[in-house]
Amino acid sequence: MDREELYELVDIDSPADFEYFENLAALLECDEYIEYEDIYALMEGVDKETFSGLVDNYFEEITDFIPGDAAELYTLLDKIKLSLMGLAKSCDEEDLITHLAEEVDRFRKWYAMDSVVICTSILTDREEEKTLRDAIVLARLEGLDGEKYTYDFSDCLDYHLDEYIMSFGDIVAASLEEDEKDSMVEESIYQ
Numbered sequence: 001m002d003r004e005e006l007y008e009l010v011d012i013d014s015p016a017d018f019e020y021f022e023n024l025a026a027l028l029e030c031d032e033y034i035e036y037e038d039i040y041a042l043m044e045g046v047d048k049e050t051f052s053g054l055v056d057n058y059f060e061e062i063t064d065f066i067p068g069d070a071a072e073l074y075t076l077l078d079k080i081k082l083s084l085m086g087l088a089k090s091c092d093e094e095d096l097i098t099h100l101a102e103e104v105d106r107f108r109k110w111y112a113m114d115s116v117v118i119c120t121s122i123l124t125d126r127e128e129e130k131t132l133r134d135a136i137v138l139a140r141l142e143g144l145d146g147e148k149y150t151y152d153f154s155d156c157l158d159y160h161l162d163e164y165i166m167s168f169g170d171i172v173a174a175s176l177e178e179d180e181k182d183s184m185v186e187e188s189i190y191q
Contacts (some may be wrong), residue, residue, distance in 0.1 A: 003038045015045025021061075024054040027104070029133055031112045040101040043091075052088040055081060065139040073153045079161055080107060115156035122148040132156050 001009070010026045012018050027042075043051075059081035066074050084107070087100040110132075117135035119128045130138060135151055142148055 001032050001034050001038070003035075003041060006034055006038045006042065010042075015042050016047070018042065018046045019050050019054075021054060021057055024051075024058050028058065028108050029112050030108065031131075031133075034105070034108075036101065036105055039105045040098065043101040043104060044097050048088045048091045052085045055084045055088065062136050065136050067139065067151055070151065070153050072157055076157060076159060076161075080159070083161060110156075110159055117156055118152035119149045120152070122150060 007013065009030060009032075010018065010023045011020075012023060018024075059077055063074055063077055066077070084100070084103060087096060087103060091097050091100050112131055112133045115132040117130050117132055119130050119135055119138055120126070121128075132153075135153075138149060139151070
């Protein structure tokens with residue numbers, strides 16, 4: 001896949017257009033080979049604050065479908081989210097853009113291609129191997145078609161995360177933004 005095909009996949013004309021949830025979902029859920037240089041060019045040109053917000057929204061969306069007994073996976077995804085958000089927010093230097101592009105590429109490959117989740121139908125006891133991306137889709141579909149599954153995420157928990165920690169200021173700012181959103185929702189409900 002070349003750069004033009006990547007931009008077509010994520011539905012943008014240039015990195016500056018990368019501003020919607022669907023853009024990020026298309027990138028992270030793609031199971032085709034994407035050149036690292038093209039991911040780097042995309043990360044170099046996106047608005048980093050917007051990208052950070054998209055990452056937050058995307059991970060909130062996918063973790064809503066993680067079964068309650070998968071606390072380790074939930075914690076891992078939360079750490080990945082915070083790492084990507086922190087990298088995006090502090091991406092002023094070329095080496096940090098490089099690191100962000102590497103982490104986005106690594107997460108994408110693990111999430112959509114390399115991870116293995118054993119999904120077992122409760123009704124038929126049939127086991128299927130799925131990627132984490134596909135297991136989350138299956139969990140979403142449970143409410144629609146009624147078939148229930150158990151999920152064994154243990155084989156996809158071995159995801160090495162570089163020790164990048166968001167600054168305390170970033171964490172406080174993210175918390176304040178979340179509190180602001182919550183209060184706006186409450187106000188709109190009571191009006």
